[in-house]
Amino acid sequence: VTTTIIFSTTTGQIQFYTFQSTYTTLQFAMIYYLRILHVQQRTLKGPNPAISTLIRRALGFALFAVSIWLIDLRACEFVNGLTQKSVLRWNLQLHAWWHVFSACALYHATMLVIYYHFDVRTNLGYFAEKAGTTGSQHQQQQRQEQQQHQQPYVAHWMGFVPVIRLRHSKQV
Known part of the structure; x- marks a missing residue:
C-alpha cells in the first residue's frame, strides 16, 4: 500500500527508485521463500529432476529478462x-x-508453487474437503485415502510449456 501511494503521488527519481526497490525486494523474497520450500521438500522426498528443471527455467527466464531490461535501461539510445x-x-x-x-519466469515459479501445493496437501491427507463437512467418518477416511494417491507431476503442453497434473496411483 505504501509503495502504491508513493508511486502514484510522485514523479521522477523518487518514483523510479521506489518502484525498482519494491520490485527487487519482492523478487528476492519470492526466490528466498521458494528456495526454502524446495530445500524442505527435497530433504523429505529426495531430488526431483522435473522440479529442478522448472527452477532452472524460472531462474533462466528471470536472468534473461533482467539482462534485457538493463540493456534497455542503460543503453537505450544506442540500441533503439x-x-x-x-x-x-x-x-x-x-x-x-x-x-x-x-x-515466463513468473509462470514457471507459479508452476513450482502449484506443484508443491498439491504435493504437500496430498501427503498431509487433506487434499479434499476438511474433515467433518460431509458424509460419515468412514466415507471421509476413504476419500482421504484415495486422494493421498493423487501425486502431482510436471507434464509439458506442446512439448515445452510446463503444466502440473495429478497422477492417480493405485493404492498398495
Missing part, C-alpha cells in the same frame, strides 16, 4: 534504432521483451 547514436536501424522493443520473459 531511433536516434543518431543507435547502432541499429530498427527498434528491438527491449522493454516489451522484458515483460514477456518476466512473465
Whole structure:
C-alpha cells in the first residue's frame, strides 16, 4: 500500500527508485521463500529432476529478462534504432521483451508453487474437503485415502510449456 501511494503521488527519481526497490525486494523474497520450500521438500522426498528443471527455467527466464531490461535501461539510445547514436536501424522493443520473459519466469515459479501445493496437501491427507463437512467418518477416511494417491507431476503442453497434473496411483 505504501509503495502504491508513493508511486502514484510522485514523479521522477523518487518514483523510479521506489518502484525498482519494491520490485527487487519482492523478487528476492519470492526466490528466498521458494528456495526454502524446495530445500524442505527435497530433504523429505529426495531430488526431483522435473522440479529442478522448472527452477532452472524460472531462474533462466528471470536472468534473461533482467539482462534485457538493463540493456534497455542503460543503453537505450544506442540500441533503439531511433536516434543518431543507435547502432541499429530498427527498434528491438527491449522493454516489451522484458515483460514477456518476466512473465515466463513468473509462470514457471507459479508452476513450482502449484506443484508443491498439491504435493504437500496430498501427503498431509487433506487434499479434499476438511474433515467433518460431509458424509460419515468412514466415507471421509476413504476419500482421504484415495486422494493421498493423487501425486502431482510436471507434464509439458506442446512439448515445452510446463503444466502440473495429478497422477492417480493405485493404492498398495
